Amino acid sequence: MQVEKQRVLLVDDDEALLGLGHSMLTRLGYDVVTCTRSPEALEIFAAVPERFDLVVTDYTMPSLTGEQLVGACQHLRPDLPVLLYTGWLEVPKTGHDPAPGRMAVLQKPFSLHELDNALRQLLEAQERSHR
Secondary structure (H helix, E strand, O other): OOOOOOEEEEEOOOHHHHHHHHHHHHHOOOEEEEEOOHHHHHHHHHHOHHHOOEEEEEOOOOOOOHHHHHHHHHHHOOOOOEEEEEOOOOOOOOOOOOOOOOEEEEEOOOOHHHHHHHHHHHHHHHHHHOO
8 A cells, every 4th residue: 555645845945955955855755846935835835735744944035934934834724844944053033933843943954864853753743733
C-alpha cells in the first residue's frame, strides 16, 4: 500500500534558496509546491487550505513577511504546522502567537537533518493534538 506524500507549500523570494529548499524537501519525501511571492502563496493556500500539510517560509519577505503569511494561513487553518527560517541571529519578537507546537524556527544555513527533525517534530505534535 502506497502512502500519500505530505504536501508542503514552500515560499522564498530568493529563487536559488527556493530551488535548494525544493530539493531538500523532495529528498525528504514531500510533495512540494513553491512560490517566490508571499501574496501569491497566500492565494494558493486560501483556495484550498486542506491541500497542504505544512507551510515552510523565509522570515524576511517583501510585501507580506513570512510571519504575516504564517499568521494568515493559520487564521484559515489553526491546526496548520509551519516552519519559518531566517538568517537573523535573533528572530524579532512579534505579535503572532501560534498554538503550541504549531510553529518552529530554523536559523540559516541549516542541514537536511535539521530540516527533517524540525518538520517531524511539527507533524508529530499535530498528530498528538488530533488524538
